[in-house]
Amino acid sequence: MFSDLRAPSSLEKARPHHKAKNARSKRFLTNRAPKVVENAKTAIFVRGSTTSQVILDTLKDLYALKKPEAINFTKKNEVHPFxxxxxxxxxxxKNDSSxxxxxxxSKKxxxxxxxxxxxxxxxxxxIELxxxxxxxxxxxxxxxxxxGMKPLMVFNGEGFGxxxxxxxxxxxxxxxxxGEDADMVSLKGLEYVIxxxxSxxxxxxxxxxxxxxxxxxxxKKSGVRQPRVELEEMGPALxxxxxxxxxxxxxxxxxACKVPKELKQVKVKNISRDGLGDKYGRIHLGKQDINKIQTRKVKALKKKLDDRPAKKQKTDSAAAE
Structure with missing residues (x-):
């Protein structure tokens, strides 16, 4: 993947500690406290003081795609983030949103x-659009x-890199x-694509x-194990x-991008993985003596008569006489 900006990790609630006065406030503070694995991020959709029908339709449709981790504000608010x-x-x-x-x-x-x-x-x-x-x-x-379904997102164009x-x-x-992190992907659960x-x-x-x-x-049926996928535009088109x-x-x-220690993978010595996730291990062996390795007894590997010890040569000579 090309050099992309990392999205902020789940460690996004560095809040001061408050003491709970009762069980209800304790549950409330526990829900908002930092976690090793955070819940799905909540989005708020806010209307400005003056809006158009185009903006209202855009906010409504984006809110529909983001639900249920979304809060829609129906009243007008005097907000200018920039x-x-x-x-x-x-x-x-107030809404614990990220x-x-x-x-x-406006005219401008x-x-x-x-x-x-x-x-x-x-x-x-x-970012303003x-x-x-x-x-x-x-x-x-x-x-x-x-x-609540997670989409498959596709980005086309050289500009994104x-x-x-x-x-x-x-x-x-x-x-x-x-949405929430998922370890596996099911084709039946992939209902829409963004x-x-x-340009x-x-x-x-x-x-x-x-x-x-x-x-x-x-x-759709394709005649093979993998089905044929067809796309039909659902909207919105922006x-x-x-x-x-x-x-x-x-x-x-x-x-914001800091990863908790509990989620960091412990590096194991001499074990690595490639881009496809296959595991590779490196084994270190001691010094080996080739003369002591059991090999096939072919003529090329046998010792010559002159290379044998003197005692062995003398014994063979006496046996020949």
Whole structure:
């Protein structure tokens, strides 16, 4: 995989310790306390003070894809994350969320969508997108996927490996739809696919459009063991353009990506794995004497008569007489 930004690990709740007064508050604090393996990240979807129908449809469909780890705010809120962080950080602390999506609309920035992440209830990074076109899920005749399913995400385009803005967008989107960690993948459980395609940059160097599409999967008979997979567009279909990006502070990013000691693999001496997961071991043997190794008794390996010890040669001569 190309050099991609690491998504913040599960160690994302470095909170001060509070003493519980009763059993209910103890359960509440235990649920929010740092864990070795964290729960799936929750996202909040916030409406700005002024919104458009395009933004409302976008937030509604993204909320439908993110459920049940999502909280939708139906009332208008005076939030501007790039100008004032306090509003989003307050909502993140109150709802114990690590992801947020804010939709707003203005003459300067029409159909504006902001996606971001928080660490320790502080904004880690965020990216501002302009929704050029939105085809909501209700306009597609395809049946929507079940709630809580993990998607297969496909990123197309060279920009996701070279353009810093698109690399940041890929990292944020993967964190949004990551869900809970899974050790194995079942084809029957893979109900929908999200594709994100980046168009080539324009002649003046500006980042092109980013096409966000979602498809449902259906398994058909193929005559072999593996079924034939067909895709049917489910929606939403979004045409996005990157406007502004806020990168994380280096120290906060390192702390967010820190892996707990319990999850680090203990390195075993002389044992390694290749890219496919096959295990290889290296065995160290002592010095070997070739003359003592039992080999096939072929004529080429037998000692010559002159090379044998003198006592053995004398015995053979006496036997010949």
């Amino acid at each position: 100008d004032d962080e306090t509003g989003i950080e307050f909502f993140a602390r 992801l947020f999506a804010v939709g707003m609309h 920035r029409p159909h504006n969508l902001i996606l971001g992440r928080t660490f320790n209830y502080q904004i880690l990074d965020m 302009g929704v050029e076109r939105c085809t909501p899920m209700r306009e597609f005749q395809t049946q929507a996927c079940a709630i 070279t353009d810093p803005q698109l690399i940041r967008l890929k990292s944020v989107l993967m964190d949004f739809f990551r 594709t994100v395609t980046a 080539p940059p324009s002649a003046n160097g500006e980042t092109g459009l980013v096409f966000f599409r979602a498809y449902t999967t259906s398994l 045409d996005l353009r990157v406007r502004r990006v806020r990168n994380p502070v280096e120290d906060m990013w390192k702390q």
